[in-house]
Amino acid sequence: MIVTSGPGFCDILVMVDHMPLAGALADSRQTLELPGGGAPATAAWASRLGEPAAVVTCLGGATGSALREALVAVEVADEPLAGDTVRCLVLITADGERTMVNLDPVPAPGEVPREAHNLLAAAIVCWSDWPDEATAAAVDGATRAEHRGAPLRLLQRELAGGRRHQIVIGSERDGISPSDDELGRAGCLLCVITDGARGGRYWEPQTGWSRFAPEPLPGTFVDSCGAGDAFTAGVLVGIARGLTGAGAVALGAQAAAACCCRPGSFPA
Numbered sequence: 001m002i003v004t005s006g007p008g009f010c011d012i013l014v015m016v017d018h019m020p021l022a023g024a025l026a027d028s029r030q031t032l033e034l035p036g037g038g039a040p041a042t043a044a045w046a047s048r049l050g051e052p053a054a055v056v057t058c059l060g061g062a063t064g065s066a067l068r069e070a071l072v073a074v075e076v077a078d079e080p081l082a083g084d085t086v087r088c089l090v091l092i093t094a095d096g097e098r099t100m101v102n103l104d105p106v107p108a109p110g111e112v113p114r115e116a117h118n119l120l121a122a123a124i125v126c127w128s129d130w131p132d133e134a135t136a137a138a139v140d141g142a143t144r145a146e147h148r149g150a151p152l153r154l155l156q157r158e159l160a161g162g163r164r165h166q167i168v169i170g171s172e173r174d175g176i177s178p179s180d181d182e183l184g185r186a187g188c189l190l191c192v193i194t195d196g197a198r199g200g201r202y203w204e205p206q207t208g209w210s211r212f213a214p215e216p217l218p219g220t221f222v223d224s225c226g227a228g229d230a231f232t233a234g235v236l237v238g239i240a241r242g243l244t245g246a247g248a249v250a251l252g253a254q255a256a257a258a259c260c261c262r263p264g265s266f267p268a
Contacts, residue, residue: 001052001122002236004043005139006129007106008057008067008085009036013225013264015092035070036088037226037265039129044074045226045233045255048267051240054123056116056139058083058107070266079116081135083107092223110134117142125149125167125236137161147239149232152176152193159185166190167239169232172200180208190245192252194231196224199253204245212246215253219261226265231256 013032035041039055046053054077059068064085071078087103110132112120120126126145130136136154140163150158152170155178164187170176172195183191183203194200199214234255238248262268 001054002043002046002125002127002233002240003054003056003120003123003145004039004046004127004129004236005056005120006039006127007083007131008040008055008059008064009038009088009265010034010063010067010085011036011088011090011100011225011264012103013090013092013223017094032263034264035067035266036086037229039127040067040071040076040078041226041229041265042127042233042236043076044071044266045230045259046237047074047076049234049237049251049255051237054078054119056081056112056119058085058109060084060107063087074267077119079113079119081107081112081116082109090225092225098223098225106131108132108135110138112138112142120144125240127167127232127236129154133157133161136163147189149236152178152191155182155186167235168192169194169235171195171228190235190239190248192231192235192249194228194256200249202245202249210246212249212253215250215257217257217261221260222263224260225263227256227259229265230259230267 015030043053043055059080061084089101091099120142121144123145125147126143127149147166149167150165153174166189168191191203199212203209231252234252235248238251
């Protein structure tokens with residue numbers, strides 16, 4: 001089973017012709033409220049790719065109830081932590097690029113209940129993306145997965161906390177290029193740094209850095225919301241299936257391409 005852990009989001013997608021300018025209004029062509037990105041979307045894409053998936057996240061409040069319904073619809077199990085689901089405003093311009101603004105503070109419960117412990121212990125691959133140190137440490141303590149993963153942007157903090165991750169995934173926009181020594185200290189078996197429509201690069205201890213190409217879109221481009229979550233899901237599924245780094249990255253690129261051809265972060 002693939003288990004993801006991180007804040008839960010519901011997105012308000014607002015399609016605009018341009019970003020708002022100081023002192024001026026930006027008209028909305030369309031507004032959609034959909035299940036958002038992050039750990040829930042990653043689990044949803046893993047489920048769509050055919051792997052059993054679950055998520056440990058915050059599902060409090062009316063927004064959390066809507067997110068849970070979406071998770072049930074895509075056959076993702078869940079264990080809630082304390083805290084409400086965050087609503088996120090996503091402005092999408094005509095070129096499909098997005099700018100995100102959280103409408104609520106990201107919840108930081110800092111503890112993991114027994115039920116979530118059991119789920120994390122059952123994972124083959126666990127992906128953890130908590131912005132606060134307390135919850136990240138609590139989730140790490142509850143996890144007994146064969147493979148663990150974390151975002152590139154959190155690598156330094158995870159190393160400082162003594163946590164080891166076999167899978168590290170991020171974007172060139174993170175502005176971070178870890179050294180072989182850092183990846184070795186993390187126990188990393190695969191590090192991937194994506195670069196949007198240009199593909200990206202990945203690192204394995206045996207071969208170092210290699211480039212990969214993007215996958216052709218299977219349809220018409222809609223927006224890039226959730227493409228990173230879908231990519232991460234594909235890589236996690238590839239690792240769970242025993243694929244090589246190249247194979248896992250290719251599966252991630254296919255999932256990201258599919259995500260770009262539908263609105264929002266969740267799979268259909």
